[in-house]
Amino acid sequence: ASTLGAQAAQSGRYFGTAVAAGKLGDGAYAPILDREFNAITPENEMKWDTTEPSRGSFNFGPADQIVGHAAAHGQRMRGHTLVWHSQLPGWVSSIGDANTLRNVMRNHITTEMNHFKGKIYAWDVVNEAFADGGSGQHRSSVFQNLLGDGFIEDAFRTARSADPAAKLCYNDYNIENWSDAKTQGVYRMVRDFKARGVPIDCVGFQSHFGTGGPPASFQTTLSNFAALGVDVQITELDIAQAPSTAYANTVRACLNVSRCTGITTWGIRDSDSWRSGDNPLLFDRNGNKKPAYQAVLSAL
Numbered sequence: 001a002s003t004l005g006a007q008a009a010q011s012g013r014y015f016g017t018a019v020a021a022g023k024l025g026d027g028a029y030a031p032i033l034d035r036e037f038n039a040i041t042p043e044n045e046m047k048w049d050t051t052e053p054s055r056g057s058f059n060f061g062p063a064d065q066i067v068g069h070a071a072a073h074g075q076r077m078r079g080h081t082l083v084w085h086s087q088l089p090g091w092v093s094s095i096g097d098a099n100t101l102r103n104v105m106r107n108h109i110t111t112e113m114n115h116f117k118g119k120i121y122a123w124d125v126v127n128e129a130f131a132d133g134g135s136g137q138h139r140s141s142v143f144q145n146l147l148g149d150g151f152i153e154d155a156f157r158t159a160r161s162a163d164p165a166a167k168l169c170y171n172d173y174n175i176e177n178w179s180d181a182k183t184q185g186v187y188r189m190v191r192d193f194k195a196r197g198v199p200i201d202c203v204g205f206q207s208h209f210g211t212g213g214p215p216a217s218f219q220t221t222l223s224n225f226a227a228l229g230v231d232v233q234i235t236e237l238d239i240a241q242a243p244s245t246a247y248a249n250t251v252r253a254c255l256n257v258s259r260c261t262g263i264t265t266w267g268i269r270d271s272d273s274w275r276s277g278d279n280p281l282l283f284d285r286n287g288n289k290k291p292a293y294q295a296v297l298s299a300l
């Protein structure tokens with residue numbers, strides 16, 4: 001096939017990108033989106049600071065634009081993200097008691113998932129809950145600090161009740177290298193969830209890489225998680241300077257794992273990237289395919 005999405009579909013996978021609602025009307029951006037990509041993750045529009053800027057007051061307008069675009073163009077949607085310490089409005093971070101926060105968290109998950117019910121393939125229910133470095137433990141956040149370790153399980157159980165048809169993912173960065181303490185911490189959590197019947201269907205590996213690309217163990221990491229009985233996905237791929245080999249290695253790691261169901265790059269053109277100084281994407285500022293594009297297409 002001659003596009004990323006069509007080529008990925010030949011093995012039953014998707015190839016997606018992060019999308020900003022404000023760019024859907026951009027005459028250089030939208031044609032690439034609809035030609036190349038068959039899955040979309042809203043870059044910011046489903047985050048808490050946008051969707052519930054004050055308590056009980058929900059704003060789904062920007063995300064609805066993206067979901068509408070995806071429906072019109074046959075693209076799958078990943079929902080990103082329900083519970084995250086970042087891009088969290090001040091009214092949530094300043095909640096002081098556990099019962100209030102638990103109710104607020106459950107209501108946020110339920111209301112947002114209900115709104116998009118039937119339109120989301122997979123939700124990043126909890127994003128980036130583990131600490132960097134050697135602890136292998138959860139990071140500090142208002143959720144962790146008031147609700148304790150159980151907040152992740154609570155979020156997943158709430159999500160399953162809200163939309164039983166959506167796949168429920170845990171998503172994080174720096175969990176691609178198998179031997180890292182952070183990877184091991186997330187692995188133990190998923191193993192424990194599966195053992196106890198806590199609903200979890202997938203793990204997202206953000207995959208924000210430096211010029212070297214993925215660690216040598218990346219495929220091992222993906223297959224070890226998959227062996228726990230979850231799908232795995234590459235959810236926010238970008239690689240500094242976009243070396244062709246690094247991109248091809250990333251794609252191969254996924255293709256070699258049957259439960260790796262899709263790859264998403266975190267933007268289309270380098271100018272769309274949150275790390276645009278690194279030129280980490282598959283299309284240049286003019287929307288032209290970079291060498292890494294050909295490498296990805298060939299590896300798919």
Ligand code: XIL
Nearest residue numbers: 043044080127173206236266273274
């Ligand atoms: C980034 C967006 O790309 C930026 O536009 C925004 O300013 C900050 O967030 N991990 C995630 C993504 O899960 O939501 C982040 O997206 C990048 C890191």
